[in-house]
Amino acid sequence: MEEKIIQFLKKNDGHLSGEEISRQLKISRAGIWKHIQELRREGYEIAAVPHLGYRLVSSPDKLMPRELRHGLGTRSIGREIFYYDTVPSTMDTAFRLGMEGAKEGSVVCAEGQTRGKGRLGRNWVSPKGKGIYASMILRPSLLPSDAARLTLLAAVAVCEALRKVAGIDIKIKWPNDLLVRDRKLAGILTELSAETDRVRFVVIGIGVNVNTPLSLLPSRATSLKAELGRSASRVECLQEILRCLEKRYDQLNEEGFSTVIRQWKEFSSTLGQRIRIADRLGEVEGEAVDLDQDGGLLIRGDTGIIVKRMSGDVVPVV
Numbered sequence: 001m002e003e004k005i006i007q008f009l010k011k012n013d014g015h016l017s018g019e020e021i022s023r024q025l026k027i028s029r030a031g032i033w034k035h036i037q038e039l040r041r042e043g044y045e046i047a048a049v050p051h052l053g054y055r056l057v058s059s060p061d062k063l064m065p066r067e068l069r070h071g072l073g074t075r076s077i078g079r080e081i082f083y084y085d086t087v088p089s090t091m092d093t094a095f096r097l098g099m100e101g102a103k104e105g106s107v108v109c110a111e112g113q114t115r116g117k118g119r120l121g122r123n124w125v126s127p128k129g130k131g132i133y134a135s136m137i138l139r140p141s142l143l144p145s146d147a148a149r150l151t152l153l154a155a156v157a158v159c160e161a162l163r164k165v166a167g168i169d170i171k172i173k174w175p176n177d178l179l180v181r182d183r184k185l186a187g188i189l190t191e192l193s194a195e196t197d198r199v200r201f202v203v204i205g206i207g208v209n210v211n212t213p214l215s216l217l218p219s220r221a222t223s224l225k226a227e228l229g230r231s232a233s234r235v236e237c238l239q240e241i242l243r244c245l246e247k248r249y250d251q252l253n254e255e256g257f258s259t260v261i262r263q264w265k266e267f268s269s270t271l272g273q274r275i276r277i278a279d280r281l282g283e284v285e286g287e288a289v290d291l292d293q294d295g296g297l298l299i300r301g302d303t304g305i306i307v308k309r310m311s312g313d314v315v316p317v318v
């Protein structure tokens with residue numbers, strides 16, 4: 001019922017009388033008052049003026065389904081939202097829901113994480129109410145060996161979404177770090193459930209430092225708030241991320257991967273740079289010359305030989 005009352009108040013930017021709400025939603029005036037109190041406890045600012053009625057003054061910037069769904073306009077991604085106050089990691093929750101059969105496009109989001117996971121076994125700083133911590137469940141018809149492509153697709157989608165909402169120049173550092181002025185703003189983590197020749201589902205985890213204080217972040221990280229000099233709306237950012245993800249995912253299914261690769265290259269801060277990268281195959285230094293069709297990074301070493309890397313941390317060499 002709270003959801004209905006909020007939708008009702010959002011549709012109407014003036015005052016709505018208790019009598020009108022009560023008639024349309026078929027509940028008593030006392031019932032409305034109880035729900036209004038509950039909504040206020042959730043962070044909605046609702047003015048009540050005698051003889052005029054109720055007016056929604058502001059909504060909380062929480063990643064609640066009713067806020068995310070309002071004006072979202074996607075077909076599949078975010079139609080089902082699982083919302084939590086605090087979880088250890090939305091990756092683990094989404095993986096469990098995926099095993100239990102959650103639909104393609106389901107989104108798991110939380111206000112905070114106590115054991116947020118980053119790439120390469122690192123942790124992801126996830127203070128409550130400050131950043132976006134969300135994981136999406138996709139069920140693509142891809143071979144397990146092609147699933148890495150979805151990470152690049154997500155990087156492109158998050159990059160274009162945040163560029164649009166914040167209007168700042170965001171770049172992608174291979175494979176999927178989003179940087180502003182060489183500082184990390186957001187990251188993507190992909191986990192896979194697969195059989196030998198079939199992907200069961202993929203969980204794409206997205207973390208964005210929206211209003212996270214710099215004092216809590218690692219030294220070479222930033223937040224939208226720090227870049228913009230004002231707080232940004234987490235709801236608006238996540239809505240745009242979901243829209244861009246759906247657009248890119250549809251494109252992948254209709255046209256294949258080449259458009260995503262092209263866009264990734266346009267956003268890349270890595271290509272053309274002299275870099276060093278270390279993984280279990282050892283260390284390579286050279287020029288990052290291209291992105292392979294499977295998402296691998298092609299590096300031309302000083303002997304002219306081109307090698308490919310599928311994982312690791314890129315360090316620019318100056």
Ligand code: BTN
Nearest residue numbers: 089116117118119134187205207
């Ligand atoms: C990286 O290291 O760049 C990847 C960071 C991914 C963080 C997100 S936050 C939501 C989801 N839940 C997690 O525990 N990690 C991902």
